[in-house]
Amino acid sequence: MNxxxxxxxxxxxxxxxxxxxxxxxxxxxxxxxxCWHPDFAxxxxxxxxxxxxxxxxxxxxxxxxxxxxxxxxxxxxxxxxRRTLLQLLFVxxxxxxxxxxxxxxxxxxxxxxxxxxxxxxFDHFYPDRPVDASHPDVLLDFxxxxxxxxxxxxxxxxxxxxxxxxxxxGTRSHLVVNSDTGRLADTDFAATDRAAAVCPxxxxxxxxxxFAVPIGLRTYDRKPISAGMGADDKxxxxxxxxx
Amino acid sequence: MxxxxxxxxxxxxxxxxxxxxxxxxxxxxHMSFLDIDERLLPLLELVEFDRSPITDIKHCGPxxxxxxxxxxxxxxxxxxxxxxxxxxxxxxxxxxxxxxxxLPAQRNxxxxxxxxxxxxxTGHGLAEGSRIPDDPELPLPLNxxxxxxxxxxxxxxxxxxxxxxxxxxxxLTQLIEGKDPSLGHGLLHxx
Numbered sequence: 001m002n003x004x005x006x007x008x009x010x011x012x013x014x015x016x017x018x019x020x021x022x023x024x025x026x027x028x029x030x031x032x033x034x035c036w037h038p039d040f041a042x043x044x045x046x047x048x049x050x051x052x053x054x055x056x057x058x059x060x061x062x063x064x065x066x067x068x069x070x071x072x073x074x075x076x077x078x079x080x081x082r083r084t085l086l087q088l089l090f091v092x093x094x095x096x097x098x099x100x101x102x103x104x105x106x107x108x109x110x111x112x113x114x115x116x117x118x119x120x121x122f123d124h125f126y127p128d129r130p131v132d133a134s135h136p137d138v139l140l141d142f143x144x145x146x147x148x149x150x151x152x153x154x155x156x157x158x159x160x161x162x163x164x165x166x167x168x169x170g171t172r173s174h175l176v177v178n179s180d181t182g183r184l185a186d187t188d189f190a191a192t193d194r195a196a197a198v199c200p201x202x203x204x205x206x207x208x209x210x211f212a213v214p215i216g217l218r219t220y221d222r223k224p225i226s227a228g229m230g231a232d233d234k235x236x237x238x239x240x241x242x243x
Numbered sequence: 244m245x246x247x248x249x250x251x252x253x254x255x256x257x258x259x260x261x262x263x264x265x266x267x268x269x270x271x272x273h274m275s276f277l278d279i280d281e282r283l284l285p286l287l288e289l290v291e292f293d294r295s296p297i298t299d300i301k302h303c304g305p306x307x308x309x310x311x312x313x314x315x316x317x318x319x320x321x322x323x324x325x326x327x328x329x330x331x332x333x334x335x336x337x338x339x340x341x342x343x344x345x346l347p348a349q350r351n352x353x354x355x356x357x358x359x360x361x362x363x364x365t366g367h368g369l370a371e372g373s374r375i376p377d378d379p380e381l382p383l384p385l386n387x388x389x390x391x392x393x394x395x396x397x398x399x400x401x402x403x404x405x406x407x408x409x410x411x412x413x414x415l416t417q418l419i420e421g422k423d424p425s426l427g428h429g430l431l432h433x434x
Contacts, residue, residue: 096349098339098404099431104434113431119336119400120343123393128352215434224428 004062005069007031014065020118021049024073028224032082032111034200035148036061040157042147048082048111073125083115090120091172094127094143095201101210102202104218109201110225120132132177134185137207144202145175151204155195163189175203249304254298258288259419261306263295266320267347267388268298268313271405272338276310278408286412288421295347303327306420310336314344315389319382328395333418337411339404339433340389355386400425403432 007024014023021196024031025038035046040060049060054071060071072078089108097103110214147166155163163184164239165175179186190196191206198204215221268399273296294303303309303323309331315321321352328334339345350358363375390396391411401414401424410430 094334094349094352095433096339096343096345099349100434101294109433112433113428116425118342118394118402119397120390121392124344124348124351125373126344126348126351126387215355217333221429 002069003065005065005067005071007071008073008075012065012071013204016230018052018060018065019065020051020069020071023065024060024075025231029073031060032079032114032226033061034107034111034146035150037150037198040150040153043153046146046148047085050081051078061202071200079115082111083117084121086112086115087121089146090117091122091124092127093125093145094129095242096143100144100202100216101205102144104215104221105213106202106220107200107225108144108218109217113220114224114226129174130188132182132184134183136185137191138184139159139188139205139207140177140184141203141205142175146201148172148200150198151175151195154198158194161193161195163187163190163193163195259290260293260305261290261295261310262293262303262306262307262327263297263310264303264312264323264327265296266311266313266323266341266391267316268338269346270312270341272312272341272403274363274402275338275405275408276411279412280408282412286415304328307332307333308415310337311335311341312337312352314347315342315385315391315394316347317382317429321385323392324395333398334395335399335401335414336391336397337401338406339402342400343388343404344388345404347385351395352388355384359384371391401426404434406430 003016004011005010005020005023007029010029012023012027012029018026019042021031021033021036021042022038032048032050033046033049035043036049044059044062047059048056051060052058053063053069056128086108090112096109097109100106100173103109129142135167149166152164152166155161162180165176165178168174176182177187196204197204263273263276270404276314277283292298293306294300311324311327311334313320315324336342340347344351359375363369363373399418401410403410407430410426411425412430413430415426
């Protein structure tokens with residue numbers, strides 16, 4: 001039960017069955033990620049958590065920890081690749097932080113700060129993605145979706161409602177709402193659903209509370225996303241199963 | 244690209260020439276620049292301003308540092324940006340609009356003709372006979388607003404809406420000292 005591996009030269013204990021990400025999170029070590037959440041099965045799609053294990057690239061949220069692994073995480077090489085992935089996400093959507101209620105609480109923004117992203121670098125897509133304000137309690141702003149599928153997983157696996165899904169392929173992939181009209185108001189979605197609180201960016205927003213905590217006093221205003229894993233991240237580490 | 248702060252080998256320190264401009268911006272980044280407050284005085288020991296709203300000089304001459312606020316929304320912006328690139332050794336995108344288009348780019352998913360029609364012809368509260376301005380002196384708007392790096396090469400980016408006075412001060416002093424500027428937690432902001 002006292003197996004361990006090396007993460008950037010530091011001994012990390014793990015219990016059999018844990019992924020590299022789960023063990024690192026349990027030890028309070030930050031591996032950048034967007035689609036991983038301790039309470040849900042690993043998805044392995046955002047690739048931000050890519051590390052090098054024994055010199056080979058691997059997504060740490062899907063690889064099981066094994067004794068003696070040598071894992072590189074926060075190297076300039078890997079962070080540069082993460083920065084590029086983030087830049088791709090920023091130009092594919094419309095991430096206009098100054099107008100976003102989630103600014104300061106946004107995992108995409110905080111991760112980009114952590115990686116030192118100063119510019120989106122690539123040419124912007126500026127896609128046309130109308131918002132869905134039909135639901136009385138929740139706004140959907142698709143401009144900011146990063147296709148992490150956390151809402152899909154939460155709605156399906158926790159709420160048992162299947163309100164969300166991804167449709168389309170490649171650059172046309174997009175979040176859709178499961179109702180005849182495609183509107184959120186025509187589903188049984190509720191503001192108390194787990195899916196309403198799981199979005200790491202500013203797509204699923206509860207109405208009338210957007211600025212209850214003022215800009216400047218928010219989660220990542222107070223500390224960078226790497227400053228110890230959040231209580232949220234630690235809570236379930238070790239419970240979820242690798243996908 | 245680093246800044247050369249002496250006149251050749253072993254030369255005496257010289258003042259760096261700095262030019263600033265606001266393209267499709269709101270001058271908020273320039274206001275934030277003034278928020279370095281009394282630190283403007285030590286800065287003026289190190290730099291002198293060429294084209295800038297501070298000097299009202301109309302064209303940019305050869306400069307060490309160019310600060311560009313705002314994205315590119317019309318033909319004049321493109322000309323001015325190219326003039327800065329041709330004259331500035333180091334060109335910096337200052338603020339959200341220069342970095343990613345910012346607020347003006349929020350029109351980018353709309354057709355330009357539809358916007359002009361609604362604003363000047365069909366919108367609410369317009370005067371009788373209101374029409375789309377067509378004075379030849381007006382620069383033609385571009386179909387979309389672009390960040391400056393989509394038009395010319397940019398050496399450094401300083402995001403923020405606006406970047407705080409402290410961020411601008413930290414960035415500029417590091418650059419003038421010949422370092423690669425880096426902003427830590429609390430100074431790097433996109434909002």
